[in-house]
Amino acid sequence: MAEIRLEGVGHSYDGGRTWALRPTTWTWADGRAYALLGPSGCGKTTLLNIVSGLLTPTVGRVWFGDRDVTGVPTARRDIAQVFQFPVLYEEMSVYDNLAFPLRNRGHPKAAVDERVRRVARLLGLEDQLGRRSRRLDPGRQQIVSLGRGLVRPEVAAVLLDEPLTVVDPALKWTLRSKLKEIQRDTRHTLVYVTHDQTEALTFADEVVVLNEGRIVQTGPPAELFLSPAHEFVGHFIGSPGMNVLPAEVADGLVRVGGVVAGRPARELPPGPVRLGVRPEFVRPTARPLSPGVAARVTGVDRMGSHDLVRAEVGGHPLVARTEPGAAPAEPYFHFERAFLFRDEVRCGELAALEGSGP
Numbered sequence: 040m041a042e043i044r045l046e047g048v049g050h051s052y053d054g055g056r057t058w059a060l061r062p063t064t065w066t067w068a069d070g071r072a073y074a075l076l077g078p079s080g081c082g083k084t085t086l087l088n089i090v091s092g093l094l095t096p097t098v099g100r101v102w103f104g105d106r107d108v109t110g111v112p113t114a115r116r117d118i119a120q121v122f123q124f125p126v127l128y129e130e131m132s133v134y135d136n137l138a139f140p141l142r143n144r145g146h147p148k149a150a151v152d153e154r155v156r157r158v159a160r161l162l163g164l165e166d167q168l169g170r171r172s173r174r175l176d177p178g179r180q181q182i183v184s185l186g187r188g189l190v191r192p193e194v195a196a197v198l199l200d201e202p203l204t205v206v207d208p209a210l211k212w213t214l215r216s217k218l219k220e221i222q223r224d225t226r227h228t229l230v231y232v233t234h235d236q237t238e239a240l241t242f243a244d245e246v247v248v249l250n251e252g253r254i255v256q257t258g259p260p261a262e263l264f265l266s267p268a269h270e271f272v273g274h275f276i277g278s279p280g281m282n283v284l285p286a287e288v289a290d291g292l293v294r295v296g297g298v299v300a301g302r303p304a305r306e307l308p309p310g311p312v313r314l315g316v317r318p319e320f321v322r323p324t325a326r327p328l329s330p331g332v333a334a335r336v337t338g339v340d341r342m343g344s345h346d347l348v349r350a351e352v353g354g355h356p357l358v359a360r361t362e363p364g365a366a367p368a369e370p371y372f373h374f375e376r377a378f379l380f381r382d383e384v385r386c387g388e389l390a391a392l393e394g395s396g397p
């Protein structure tokens with residue numbers, strides 16, 4: 040195993056007119072679990088196929104440790120792959136399917152047996168080992184495919200492209216935590232492609248967020264939630280996503296629709312900004328607390344586990360996520376964590392006005 044390094048790697052499918060993946064430099068550290076998260080068409084599969092060797096990048100080099108593999112075909116990269124749909128030998132037993140990648144590379148019989156049983160135990164397949172794969176439902180077949188991807192201990196990385204699509208929702212939860220457990224056990228480098236934030240956040244040590252062919256932020260799940268560096272991360276992660284309000288920096292203050300919301304934590308050039316605050320960090324209060332705004336409550340959605348208080352400030356919507364059943368009609372909204380963005384990139388943080396903090 041080794042780290043996988045992309046050095047200025049980019050890809051265009053149309054002779055350079057548009058980038059499916061813009062030139063990117065990024066390292067997948069050895070033995071970590073990554074999620075590659077982004078909306079449909081943002082370039083996830085393109086990036087994954089460049090790592091696996093299914094695609095040669097238009098520009099840049101791909102390194103596995105100190106080996107330049109840019110032109111090396113998939114078969115010689117020592118990569119295991121799991122796709123959206125099951126890839127297995129239907130006429131073989133589950134045991135033989137799991138054993139195949141090991142036998143194919145000449146692992147001794149006892150080592151094959153030990154490894155197959157270990158992976159089967161981790162994936163809950165022990166009592167299915169003698170069954171013919173064709174007889175399993177598609178969800179279980181996909182679990183066997185996952186096992187085939189994870190069974191070889193020596194691969195450079197295991198690449199998974201939306202692997203839980205065909206697995207039913209109840210089993211997905213179990214499998215996600217199992218995958219995490221297996222990764223801890225095997226120390227494989229895992230790159231897991233998904234457009235589902237829950238999948239990414241529960242599984243990964245580190246999430247790589249991709250948008251329009253560009254990595255916009257990378258970090259542990261909590262960091263992406265607490266400290267979005269890009270507006271897109273604020274929208275895409277969280278449910279509902281971050282509130283974004285047009286604002287203005289002038290005279291050392293930040294105003295939303297003419298109303299003072301706070302001040303920039305550090306000096307910022309005057310001009311328009313966008314204020315981003317997650318619903319979880321908007322707190323309705325009875326008296327003004329800075330940073331924050333007075334806003335008109337327009338409704339409350341009772342969600343069961345929590346409420347969403349909807350309000351309006353300077354003609355812009357603002358949502359607060361609160362305890363279920365809490366009284367909704369507080370006129371002030373305190374921001375516990377709010378950021379300022381310019382050109383979608385974070386440029387600062389919103390602070391309390393002097394002498395008026397909580």
Ligand SMILES: Nc1ncnc2c1ncn2[C@@H]1O[C@H](COP(=O)(O)OP(=O)(O)OP(=O)(O)O)[C@@H](O)[C@H]1O
Pocket residue numbers: 052059077078079080081082083084085086234
């Ligand atoms: N073989 C191809 N030929 C031309 N354009 C392609 C090809 N494959 C992908 N693209 C384009 O490149 C961009 C990135 O696609 P890619 O499949 O990498 O995105 P993705 O994030 O994996 O999307 P999805 O989640 O829908 O699979 C998209 O605009 C897509 O239309």
